[in-house]
Amino acid sequence: DAGVIQSPRHEVTEMGQEVTLRCKPISGHNSLFWYRQTMMRGLELLIYFNNNVPIDDSGMPEDRFSAKMPNASFSTLKIQPSEPRDSAVYFCASSFGLGGYEQYFGPGTRLTVT
Amino acid sequence: RKEVEQDPGPFNVPEGATVAFNCTYSNSASQSFFWYRQDCRKEPKLLMSVYSSGNEDGRFTAQLNRASQYISLLIRDSKLSDSATYLCVVNPTDKLIFGTGTRLQVFP
Helix, strand or coil, X not given: CCCCEEECCEEEECCCCCEEEEEECCCCXXXXXXXXXXXXXXXXXXXXXXXXXXXXXXXXXXXXEEEEEEECCEEEXXXXXXXXXXXXXXXXXEECCCCCCCCEECCXXXXXXX | CCCEEECCCCEEXXXXXXXXXXXXXXXXXXXXXXXXXXXXXXXXXXXXXXXXXXXXXXXEEEEEECCCCEEEEEECCCCHHHCEEEEEEEECCCCCEECCCEEEEEEC
């Protein structure tokens, strides 16, 4: 069975450029989560969706970050314009629902902004 | 106070040793608990759920103490492949809260 799929796996971009990260959740899962992980701050929840609807985006650091989930099998996280402090690993995770369901993570996108 | 607190370690143990990690959580309304494992430069992966009565999965045993608001993970007969960071996870609401992890290094 396919797990959570993320692309690209690595992204190197220059400051000021737009970055789009993509995620395909596990089929049948109706909740999707975007996280960011750095050495300094650990794993941070940015935003999550349930049935394609954003539920809580309070973790999104700034207006430069936006996320969409146009259908049950696809989500994007966009950073525009990107800054060096956005450099991190971005994970997408999905689960059968909100609450106490375990989440399954994709392999992550390692973003470097120079 | 952090919602989930863990000793960052590292715990350096020889192969075959038994090692235990604890984790405390602040929200008494938490209902679900998990341990995840994260290898270097990889994604977190579910290791096991933690049930009220405690549960075991091979060499791994998880315990929950609701009164004291902590959960534990015991690893018996440590293997080199157990070297990783172990994340304590709780769910006080509709999202999971991840601890910063405890690093384990098993040496030959």
